[in-house]
Amino acid sequence: MINNENFSPELLDAIWQNQTTSVMLLDKNFTVVYANTSTSELLGLATKRLLKQPFDTLFNYHSIDLKRIAQFSLIDGVDCQQHRADVVFSDSRHAKVSVNSRRINFKGIAYILLECRQTDDEIKHDQASNQMHQYQAARNLIRGLAHEIKNPLGGIRGAAQLLQYEVDQQERNQCAELIIEQADRLRELVDRLLGPNQLPQKxxxxxxxxxxxxxxxxxxxxxxxxxxxxxxxxxxxxxxxxxxxxxxxxxxxxxxxxxxxxxxxxxxxxxxxxxxxxxxxxxxxxxxxxxxxxxxxxxxxxxxxxxxxxxxxxxxxxxxxxxxxxxxxxxxxxxxxxxxxxxxxxxxxxxxxxxx
Ligand SMILES: Nc1ncnc2c1ncn2[C@@H]1O[C@H](COP(=O)(O)OP(=O)(O)O)[C@@H](O)[C@H]1O
Ligand SMILES: [Mg+2]
Structure with a gap:
């Protein structure tokens, strides 16, 4: 909490400038009114080159939906979010950003407060983590399958070996039964793995x-x-x-x-x-x-x-x-x-x- 006596515009400015998220204030024509240090770092442009510039001119390309921001945030006063917008900065770097916009009114004039956060690292991290989990799941699946197949297979092999030399008919029948039983077990396993195969009867x-x-x-x-x-x-x-x-x-x-x-x-x-x-x-x-x-x-x-x-x-x-x-x-x-x-x-x- 800020103690009121220490609360000064300098402190506010320091907080604003030191935020790791890029924060910009845009007027209703999407011209930059104010931008913090993170914005100039993100865009690779000095703050001086940002101010009073139309938003579109700050990028070589961007897919940030300004029409939606104008409609929802500026006119309706509803916060807008856009995840994974593509941007190409003026120095040709490409990034994915997540954008939040909110209307703020100051002295009777409406502005857009725009926050941009680069999310490439998060996306890459998600992809890597997904890949790892899929790999682990595939390994588990194979291990589980191998285990479930090996047992009946062992039984089938053993019974077949016995069958080869067994002369007693009753014993031979028992071996044959065992083979059928284990083969059924394998078929059941495959059916279970394939999952429910009839269409729902609604x-x-x-x-x-x-x-x-x-x-x-x-x-x-x-x-x-x-x-x-x-x-x-x-x-x-x-x-x-x-x-x-x-x-x-x-x-x-x-x-x-x-x-x-x-x-x-x-x-x-x-x-x-x-x-x-x-x-x-x-x-x-x-x-x-x-x-x-x-x-x-x-x-x-x-x-x-x-x-x-x-x-x-x-x-x-x-x-x-x-x-x-x-x-x-x-x-x-x-x-x-x-x-x-x-x-x-x-x-x-x-x-x-x-x-x-
Ligand atoms: N309510 C629960 N609480 C804790 N663990 C759960 C719960 N439901 C599912 N799990 C976990 O999810 C796993 C997978 O569940 P499931 O697909 O039904 O297979 P199984 O029950 O044969 O292990 C379980 O082994 C268990 O570790
Ligand atoms: Mg279960």
Missing amino acids: SYVNIHQALESVVKLSTLDNCTNIELKKDYDPSIPDVFIDQSKIQQVVLNIVRNAQQALIDGGEIKIKTRINHQHRRPGKAPKKALLIQISDNGPGIDHSIRETLFYPMITNKEGGSGLGLSIAQTLIDQHDGYIECDSWPGHTEFNIYLPFAD
Whole structure:
């Protein structure tokens, strides 16, 4: 906190000049009225060469949407954000910047306060981290697969060897049975990996009835050390879904929560209507939200980034397919599933868009 006595315009100017974000003040014609040191560093232009210049002339190229800023920030007074705008500075350097604009009124005149932050490093870091996680997930997948294939394969080989020299018909039959059994196990594995392959059979469904069956199936009702809390919005209309598939999704998530709550705890199932559900790359839509949360230890850091990949598990004997199947089924409904977790809290949010 600033003590009032020390509060001076010099201090304010020092704060403004020392900000690592580029901050500019533009008038309504997008002419630079004021700019801090970071702006001149970012643009590679001395402050003197910035002031009174039209914004467009500061770059060789930029994709910052000035029309949108003029409409939203200047006229409507709404803050605007643009991520990953491309800019080419006058010295030909290229960068990606994230831009925030806000209107400020001073002595009856409206200005735009524009903040620009170079985000190349963050993007590169994200890409590198994504790549690493994908690599790890692929390795885990291969390791898990190798493990699951090797066992039945060993059995098949052993049985075939016995078969070669066995004369007793009963023994031969037993070997043949073993081979068939292990071959079936392999086929099941492949089927599981390929995921659900039938198209959803949709109908109008009362979501709360569907959820109640899941609760029964998961025997949560008579599980003593886990408390189940329901928070349903009774006004939710019927949704057009494949009931059994959505039940499968919820069951997979509830089972995980049960397994995480070894020392007991609480699982909450909540339903809501989300009027403006934002979907990546699509227009917002009215959606049903099913939220399943627990107060267990949280999702292990090492698998958080690849949680929905197949064969990601840290359970003894876990298949690591529950969430990957859930994701496939939700995709088939044009829905969206996400997870938020920290120690003491894990929540899965499932969004299912309502039919038009
Ligand atoms: N509610 C939860 N709390 C803590 N960890 C969880 C939770 N849900 C899922 N996980 C983690 O996610 C992993 C993947 O889950 P899943 O795909 O269902 O496979 P599996 O249950 O066979 O391990 C689990 O092994 C577990 O580590
Ligand atoms: Mg599971």
